[in-house]
Amino acid sequence: MLDEKIYRVQNYYKSHQKNALFILIWGLLxxxxxxxxxxxxxxxxxxxxxYPTLLLALVQIVQSTYMLVQGNKQQKxxxxxxxxxxxxxxxxxxxxxxSFLEVLRRRAILQQVxxxxxxxxxxxxxxxxxxxxxxxxxxxxxxxxxVSYVADVLLQWRTSLYASELRVERK
Numbered sequence: 001m002l003d004e005k006i007y008r009v010q011n012y013y014k015s016h017q018k019n020a021l022f023i024l025i026w027g028l029l030x031x032x033x034x035x036x037x038x039x040x041x042x043x044x045x046x047x048x049x050x051y052p053t054l055l056l057a058l059v060q061i062v063q064s065t066y067m068l069v070q071g072n073k074q075q076k077x078x079x080x081x082x083x084x085x086x087x088x089x090x091x092x093x094x095x096x097x098x099s100f101l102e103v104l105r106r107r108a109i110l111q112q113v114x115x116x117x118x119x120x121x122x123x124x125x126x127x128x129x130x131x132x133x134x135x136x137x138x139x140x141x142x143x144x145x146x147v148s149y150v151a152d153v154l155l156q157w158r159t160s161l162y163a164s165e166l167r168v169e170r171k
Contacts (some may be wrong), residue, residue: 005082005090005169012162013075019155020067022038026147037090048136056144064085090166097163104156118142 034053037046075095081089122138125131 006079008162008165008169009075009093012158013071016071016155017156019151019158020064020071021060022064023060023148023151024064024068026151027057027064030057031053031061032146043132045136048131048133048138049140050136052137052140053144056114056148058139060144060148066071082128090169094163094166097159097166099158101163104122104152104159107152108149108156111139111145111152114141114145115149118145 010047034050034057038050038054039045041050074093078089078093118138118141120138121141122135125134125138
């Protein structure tokens with residue numbers, strides 16, 4: 001039974017770390033792309049793409065690095081507590097997961113707003129015959145926020161499953 005609990009914890013945090021690592025790599029690639037496009041392009045379209053790409057890439061890098069560090073720390077604490085027979089740690093873990101799910105829900109709303117803004121920028125610029133800078137900004141927002149949104153939806157799904165398993169196991 002104890003080995004099963006430890007396996008469940010390790011399995012969840014492995015998927016948590018994969019998600020954070022994916023976003024970290026994506027953010028680093030986006031940062032490199034944004035820097036390259038900004039320094040090597042003189043067209044307004046590519047300049048427009050670089051602004052949201054660089055800004056959101058920096059946010060993704062910071063966020064995913066924090067998730068990696070916190071995930072490793074939390075996993076070690078839980079495994080040690082389970083090994084020592086502290087059952088209260090699982091109740092604390094459920095509480096922590098519930099607050100993390102709330103953070104993910106709020107981030108999803110923000111990401112949806114950014115995707116909507118990107119669509120709005122791009123469509124407004126196309127139909128109102130505005131600058132290519134605005135079209136590029138819209139596309140940059142959509143792509144960066146879209147990738148984060150999909151990764152967070154998958155993480156939210158996995159976290160919900162893990163929290164449900166813990167709740168059932170606790171009863």
